[in-house]
Amino acid sequence: xxxxxxxxxxxxxxxxxxVSASTVSRTLRGLTTVSPEVRxxxxxxxxxxxxxxxxxxxxxxxxxxxxxxxxVPTLNSWFMGSALNSLGxxxxxxxxxxxxYVIPDMTERTSFFERLPARRNADALLVFxxxxxDEETARLDxxxxxxIYVSQHAHGRPSVxxxxxxxxxxxxxxxxxxxxxxxxxxxxxGASGFSFSSRARLHGYRQALTEAGIPPDDxxxxxxxxxxxxxxxxxxxxxxxxRQPPTAVFAEQDELAVAVIHTLRAARIQVxxxxxxxxxxxxxxxxxxxxxTVAQSPSDMGREAGELALELLNEPEGDQTRRHIVLPTxxxxxATTAAPSLPQGEGASES
Amino acid sequence: xxxxxxxxxxxxxxxxxxVSASTVSRTLRGLTTVSPEVRxxxxxxxxxxxxxxxxxxxxxxxxxxxxxxxxVPTLNSWFMGSALNSLGxxxxxxxxxxxxYVIPDMTERTSFFERLPARRNADALLVFxxxxxDEETARLDxxxxxxIYVSQHAHGRPSVxxxxxxxxxxxxxxxxxxxxxxxxxxxxxGASGFSFSSRARLHGYRQALTEAGIPPDDxxxxxxxxxxxxxxxxxxxxxxxxRQPPTAVFAEQDELAVAVIHTLRAARIQVxxxxxxxxxxxxxxxxxxxxxTVAQSPSDMGREAGELALELLNEPEGDQTRRHIVLPTxxxxxATTAAPSLPQGEGASES
DNA sequence: TTGAAAGCGCTAACAC
DNA sequence: GTGTTAGCGCTTTCAA
Numbered sequence: 001x002x003x004x005x006x007x008x009x010x011x012x013x014x015x016x017x018x019v020s021a022s023t024v025s026r027t028l029r030g031l032t033t034v035s036p037e038v039r040x041x042x043x044x045x046x047x048x049x050x051x052x053x054x055x056x057x058x059x060x061x062x063x064x065x066x067x068x069x070x071x072v073p074t075l076n077s078w079f080m081g082s083a084l085n086s087l088g089x090x091x092x093x094x095x096x097x098x099x100x101y102v103i104p105d106m107t108e109r110t111s112f113f114e115r116l117p118a119r120r121n122a123d124a125l126l127v128f129x130x131x132x133x134d135e136e137t138a139r140l141d142x143x144x145x146x147x148i149y150v151s152q153h154a155h156g157r158p159s160v161x162x163x164x165x166x167x168x169x170x171x172x173x174x175x176x177x178x179x180x181x182x183x184x185x186x187x188x189x190g191a192s193g194f195s196f197s198s199r200a201r202l203h204g205y206r207q208a209l210t211e212a213g214i215p216p217d218d219x220x221x222x223x224x225x226x227x228x229x230x231x232x233x234x235x236x237x238x239x240x241x242x243r244q245p246p247t248a249v250f251a252e253q254d255e256l257a258v259a260v261i262h263t264l265r266a267a268r269i270q271v272x273x274x275x276x277x278x279x280x281x282x283x284x285x286x287x288x289x290x291x292x293t294v295a296q297s298p299s300d301m302g303r304e305a306g307e308l309a310l311e312l313l314n315e316p317e318g319d320q321t322r323r324h325i326v327l328p329t330x331x332x333x334x335a336t337t338a339a340p341s342l343p344q345g346e347g348a349s350e351s
Numbered sequence: 352x353x354x355x356x357x358x359x360x361x362x363x364x365x366x367x368x369x370v371s372a373s374t375v376s377r378t379l380r381g382l383t384t385v386s387p388e389v390r391x392x393x394x395x396x397x398x399x400x401x402x403x404x405x406x407x408x409x410x411x412x413x414x415x416x417x418x419x420x421x422x423v424p425t426l427n428s429w430f431m432g433s434a435l436n437s438l439g440x441x442x443x444x445x446x447x448x449x450x451x452y453v454i455p456d457m458t459e460r461t462s463f464f465e466r467l468p469a470r471r472n473a474d475a476l477l478v479f480x481x482x483x484x485d486e487e488t489a490r491l492d493x494x495x496x497x498x499i500y501v502s503q504h505a506h507g508r509p510s511v512x513x514x515x516x517x518x519x520x521x522x523x524x525x526x527x528x529x530x531x532x533x534x535x536x537x538x539x540x541g542a543s544g545f546s547f548s549s550r551a552r553l554h555g556y557r558q559a560l561t562e563a564g565i566p567p568d569d570x571x572x573x574x575x576x577x578x579x580x581x582x583x584x585x586x587x588x589x590x591x592x593x594r595q596p597p598t599a600v601f602a603e604q605d606e607l608a609v610a611v612i613h614t615l616r617a618a619r620i621q622v623x624x625x626x627x628x629x630x631x632x633x634x635x636x637x638x639x640x641x642x643x644t645v646a647q648s649p650s651d652m653g654r655e656a657g658e659l660a661l662e663l664l665n666e667p668e669g670d671q672t673r674r675h676i677v678l679p680t681x682x683x684x685x686a687t688t689a690a691p692s693l694p695q696g697e698g699a700s701e702s
Numbered sequence: 703t704t705g706a707a708a709g710c711g712c713t714a715a716c717a718c
Numbered sequence: 719g720t721g722t723t724a725g726c727g728c729t730t731t732c733a734a
Contacts, residue, residue: 009711011711021712021713022721022722023719025712025714035719035720052467052470052471053711053712054471054711055471056407056411056472056710056712057407057411057713057726058712060405060407060711060713060725060726061711061713061725061726062712062726075426076429080432081426081428084427084453085455088451088453092453097472098453099418099448099451100451102440108443115403117403117443119358119403120403120404120407121405121407121448144358226635227635229638258636258639261639285639287580288609288613360728370705371705372705373706374704374705376730377704377729384704385703389703404727407727408726408729409727411728412709413710413728413729
């Protein structure tokens with residue numbers, strides 16, 4: 001780096017082009033009230049000086065920062081990666097920057113809500129998949145910028161989420177149609193958010209069972225985490241040791257489903273012959289495992305959320321702020337679900 | 352949102368605390384030249400008004416934006432997710448924001464390098480895994496801020512990367528020790544960056560073979576992408592149809608390794624009995640597949656890169672700017688590699 | 703230890 | 719169409 005290569009300012013460009021700074025500003029912002037010749041001169045001068053507008057200075061006067069902030073529990077997940085992968089370029093195209101706040105644990109979370117660093121440094125905030133307390137939500141309400149809840153339904157506030165309940169119903173019905181009657185549900189621990197989806201899927205699972213005249217059995221609901229090998233072995237062991245063990249498992253997400261399959265196979269339980277397994281997501285890994293699943297599209301979610309954000313930013317303060325976008329799911333039956341091999345009945349495992 | 356809940360300014364805080372704006376500024380920045388009583392008054396006033404400093408205004412005068420920008424080919428990858436997951440909180444702790452530029456394709460890339468939007472909007476830039484042209488690198492050199500190359504070695508510029516060559520040597524030697532002589536290497540297409548690693552791993556593979564007295568055979572190097580099922584089938588088919596087919600495959604990354612295993616099994620080729628497969632990464636999926644692999648730690652990479660960035664920012668313009676950090680790898684043998692079942696020799700597949 | 707004043711680089715009224 | 723002027727909200731001399 002050179003000693004102090006001071007960035008050129010608009011004044012520099014103005015001087016070089018022989019115009020005023022306002023004209024440079026107008027030109028660079030694409031306002032039409034600039035004559036073609038002047039525009040050409042200004043653009044060339046800017047190019048020659050390799051000039052870039054300082055957002056800082058601009059936003060000081062416009063009151064807009066040109067950045068959209070996202071609050072995420074983690075970046076290391078298929079869901080977040082896909083969502084932000086579509087959100088990023090979308091914002092870029094609109095001339096906005098993407099600012100990311102990664103909040104992996106409670107400490108970070110507390111400090112985030114205390115200081116609210118996004119406060120004056122973004123025009124809108126997208127909150128991904130956190131299960132916020134009322135207090136936290138209230139705090140965000142006073143942020144002074146549009147806040148959009150993504151991958152969760154926030155009462156009375158703009159949200160974008162997938163229809164988790166319907167998706168879970170599809171998965172459960174699929175198993176029911178195959179003849180399963182003892183169906184386990186494996187939610188995953190929400191240390192890092194997304195427990196909204198978790199609860200919605202549990203709800204859909206219960207609903208489908210109830211509709212089929214099967215009373216939900218809490219013994220069949222067992223929380224596990226795909227990173228926790230030990231917990232998996234215990235959880236799966238618990239299910240297998242039940243008086244009436246399940247013949248199918250519906251895992252809250254594909255990665256967990258795959259981990260469950262891995263654990264089952266390690267215990268010499270054949271999938272799907274002895275146990276059907278279905279996931280949720282249609283994660284890349286689902287294909288490798290021929291995993292039956294319910295597909296959702298995080299890319300669509302990122303896109304919808306981004307578009308909604310841009311809309312709210314350009315909206316004439318309308319009370320359109322309580323919009324909800326619900327995205328669909330799709331059942332994808334593959335090879336890890338099949339009809340149960342044994343006839344169902346009381347004490348099947350006893351004999 | 353209220354009609355226009357104007358953010359309180361320092362002047363507001365100053366008034367409320369009965370001091371000048373400068374004193375508020377000094378207090379909030381933790382300068383010691385403020386008497387305890389005044390400090391207390393100011394802090395309380397700030398709290399009561401829920402005041403937050405405007406970075407925009409501050410950076411206008413300090414010349415520092417308080418943001419670190421990262422340029423990434425994608426966010427939807429284990430590598431990037433892990434790296435940014437550790438980078439984010441680290442920057443937060445240092446009071447910096449994380450700005451992400453996702454550049455998924457050539458169009459976006461061209462436009463990024465044309466406009467260089469990070470230019471006046473960040474204090475440092477971390478470039479992840481792109482294979483930049485000399486022209487692009489030169490452009491970054493003139494950005495007027497520290498630029499750190501991550502997951503790649505950039506000639507004469509600060510870089511953080513894993514020792515891909517050594518890692519690839521470990522993987523290849525592992526197969527050699529098991530008795531393999533025909534070892535394929537599967538690099539993956541670098542549409543979205545990371546071809547630096549790709550080439551380094553190829554190099555390590557060749558080096559290990561050469562050391563073992565085996566001339567590298569380009570017929571055994573076949574590029575595939577784990578998302579491209581068709582390409583996988585063709586690629587694997589190609590290897591199997593060789594006059595002397597390989598007995599082991601070293602895939603550039605775990606996800607590809609897993610896809611290869613999936614493809615092999617679909618073709619009724621047993622792993623590792625008929626074909627050993629080893630990956631690179633120690634991705635989560637490696638465990639589920641009992642995949643032998645070479646571990647690297649993207650979290651460490653993110654951390655090192657972040658620390659280096661902070662260092663360069665606080666450094667007295669020293670010429671320390673050409674620092675290199677090389678991270679280690681570790682071989683993790685699991686169940687997808689084993690000794691070849693057939694004796695090696697010419698025309699083994701002919702008989 | 704504190705305050706007054708100047709100004710960072712830009713945009714928005716308002717004139718011309 | 720284009721230039722002039724007046725700040726946006728901070729930090730930073732410089733005085734006191």
